[in-house]
Amino acid sequence: MRFLIFLLFFTSLGFAQTNSYNISFSNAEHHEAKIIVNFPEIEQDSLIVRMSRTSPGRYALHEFAKNVYGVKATNSKGEALGITRPDPYSWLIKGHDGTVNLEYTLFGNRADGTYSQIDQSHAHLNIPATFIYAEGHEERPVEVTFETEAFPDWKIATQLKHEKNNTYSAPGLYYFMDSPTELSDHAVREFELDGQTIKFALHGPATEAEFNQYFEQVKKIVEQQKRVFGELPKFDFGEYVFIACYLPHASGDGMEHRNSTILTSTRILGEGGIKRNIGTVAHEFFHAWNVERIRPQDLEPFDFREADMSGLLWFAEGFTSYYTPLTLVRSGIITPEEYAEGLNGSFNYVWNSPAREYFNPVEMSYQAPFVDAATSVDPVNRENTFISYYSYGSMLGLALDLQLRQKGQNLDEFMEILWEKYGKPGNPYTLQDLETTLADYAGKDLASEFFSKYIYNSKMPDYENLFKTVGLKIEKASEKAFFGTSIQADKDTIYISENPRKNTPAFKAGLNLGDRIISLNGTEIKSEEAWEEMIENSEVGDNWNLEIERFGNTILKSVKLEQDPTYQISIDKKASSKAVKAREDWLSGK
Template sequence: MRILFILLLVPFLGFSQINTYNISFEDAVHHEANIRVTFPDLDSDKLSVRMSRTSPGRYALHEFAKNVYGVTATSGKGDTLEISRPDPYSWEIAGHDGTVNLEYTLFANRADGTYSQIDESHAHLNIPATFMYAETLQDRPVEVTFDTRQFPKWRVATQLKHEHGNTYSAPNLYYFMDSPTEVSDHELREFELDGQTINFSLHGPTTKEEFDEYFEKVKSIVGQQKAVYGELPKFDFGEYIFIACYLPHASGDGMEHRNSTILTSSRPLGEGGMERNIGTVAHEFFHAWNVERIRPQDLKPFDFTEANMSGLLWFAEGFTSYYTPLTLVRGGIITSEAYAEGLNGTFNYVWNSPGREYFNPIEMSYQAPFVDAATSVDPVNRENTFISYYSYGSMLGLALDLQLRQKGQNLDDFMKLIWKEYGKQEKPYTLQSLDSSLAQYAGKDFAREYFSKYIYDSKMPDYEGLFKTVGIKIERTSENPFFGATVRKTEEGFVITGNPRKNTPAYKARLAEGDKIISVNGTNLDSDDSWEDEFAKHKAGDILNLEIERFGKNMKRSVKLEKDPAYTISIDDNAGKKAVKARKEWLEAK
């Protein structure tokens, strides 16, 4: 989560003005929870409560109020109180005696980093998706009890402070909303590092041996990321917890929070999750520094009523994405060859995207409220206008690291500097302060060139030259033909799905999303593999004469195939000793 909170270390449970929550799961089979809240010692005549519209770590609107119903309120004496609805997200309660007891039903059936899921296997709770709150009482301490009488084997995994039994507390609303919680029959591992406890709770089918192996990888990640910054953050209450839910009916996701991260996947460890889930662990833990404490000023404080917008996600999310696979190779979890191979998809996506014609990395970051798990029904043209700030920033982080290494410096030390200047002090940074910090570290001319070319503009670094310095080769050797649009078999036949990318063969031929391809060079596409079979007969430079159907009318289009623009990145086995040494210094364990 991206919030600044206060009163954290105050012994607040002696405070009389505590908002108390109770959640129980009598009808878990129907994905419902019963929630009761007490707001005591109220000064105003009316109390307004609401559901959040956003979630810490996300940038879009989610409208959690849609899953709340059966709302009732009583006074401290038990009298029924009048409830009105001033807007779709709020409930206004009048006529109380200084206390409001609120009760409602929540429907929840999506396990990821944004939503909640309640069923007979667990209660996976993202707090903003679960609990109403009173904005005017945001500085009050919070106490929450998870009633598990229906499921006596369930235990609680959360960054909230444990008080007793299944009762936990938060110093204020911000910390409460930032504390995802998994209530289930989960397994737990822990280790100590620098006087703090790192916990890992795992809910899902696994063997002891699988969990032990996975946990060793987690420990390696924590150690390698600590080495980047030189120290762990000071976690509140001296603990950090990974909350993993690897169930077939979970949705893949990862979401960072101040002292925890939520990890969800439909792949259990024994079914591919061992390899495929570990990258999310690396990404989210790096956020314990970069985003949670090294935090953009335009994300402070976090807004639970509107979408949050920042122009710095290329650094906050993108540089974190750069360090994700780098952590894995440094930790011995993947090989150098696998690391180099893994660069291919991200590099080609960024390099070949027409989106750089429209937006630089700052403006790509501004798109987050529209793409970060946002929901809409109208079509968009993101194939041509958008590059994920995760991917874009990752490639810019890679370039910056390799550029600095040519100067005898490196990105690790720059991140240490940012940590000391901003993160450790929890002082928010701006785009200008990042620019100034790079100038301080690498020189004004270096910083001016990097920011003017690649951040304020959307030019691309000389990756071929940079890769050569660390014994990585990048080449465009494929002779495969390139079409420029995705064609999929549907019930209607072979259809172009998604907008053709600008300036590709399909785009130049004026093909469009939804076009049904009937024939290629006079051959009808009748079998399930006929598009692939026909396409495989051709090479770059060949002409595909297509008969297509659009809006119920048949028409002809000619497409001149081009050479596949994708590059291949790999370890250069013939690199010189200097480059091999530089590669080792870059990728070896720290």
């Protein structure tokens, strides 16, 4: 649907009236942009203009209208028009003469994949967070001019089509909203692959050597992921651009778009960013296939007025997360040992979580509108009820890949089939489509078992035997005693800093978030170090007598310590030659 809409827009470009935007930054020091819009040939008596509440790639509401003010409207003669507010997100304009000229001020001070930041270093623009649009005119072509007189050194990085000078265009609202833009004095590297240009625009302090080193890794990632799908997508205008802001005043994020991605981090390349930022590059570029073109049907068409919910994020985001470190090890950016070590965090987070009692991966995906950078002020019980669909799907992708490899198949081939069947022709897929395609590829029995046990249910695959087939081993990390929740220090005391997870010693003892620990077995505990020392000196099965303060009252609690449930995944030095060969094939790719 998205692909077909895109083609329709391009076919109509040049025939429909164009909505034109002009944005300038003379007050960037105070994080403001001035925006002027022209909506011509309006046929309806009243025009509703609105700010989006959502953003492509995000699934929650963000209420961008809160940063818009000073809204004025005039007709073609410059005469003021009346404006009313039918709801918090829109403006109703009446009495126009077929033309509405709009003017407003935007405040923006967050550089990430969702919001906009305007300051003297750059204008980092996420389009839904920046531009008002006209309701009922979504299929009109869009033209935008970025005024840079106040900052003549600024260059423009965007997937929008360059028209002339600082003017760019989009075939319609959907493409426009999907086109983040960075204006700054950034550096650019590029290379050609299969007749297309891959660009990397870097805004942030970096030496030539650091940027060159980083860009070489980017090239390896692009080439390696192309091997999975057999080809690059056909990028619009023959170009894909990574837009990176690695700045102390940025916020860490990554956000995929049709022909570009936003990469933001507080880590500059010379201070650990080369190693710590590269994973986001791998994740976001994989999305150029998986989610941008291999597209869940329940995200079509994207709704700019309401939260966009999908039950397929365990695949769209999760399988992409599986390929993130896999791409790095296949590219030689990390070692097999580092890859195996990196599995531990997600593995323990997913399989030691009590949340699987409540939601399967599809239902976890439905939680996205509440967790995907969404904000709320009331406490929640996520420790017990939610597993990120990124991590959950990543572990399921790992299990499916290793299971397929026992049959002489692999997940790379399955992803390529999905690309040919759904992504390349622009056909959105359903949950049933995934199961049917897997059945066609690997057999009905394997597909039925995988989906019934692990997608429609929340069972745990047999990782011990799966890992054994590729020369990995999994074992309990330690025999240490386990309390079951986190503590933090605050002034003279320590307190429980999260909801205890269900069935842990702390949960069974009836401890809660916010409980202040006064003493343990009669000994005052006032620091995290003292607490950790008590853990180290305790054994599984020990009974602790805790004196806590809750709501101003002193309460005694008894806690029986259990074994640490954490698992450790590592390279098996005693693996068979067959398993070692299978691991080498897996971690080297096609």
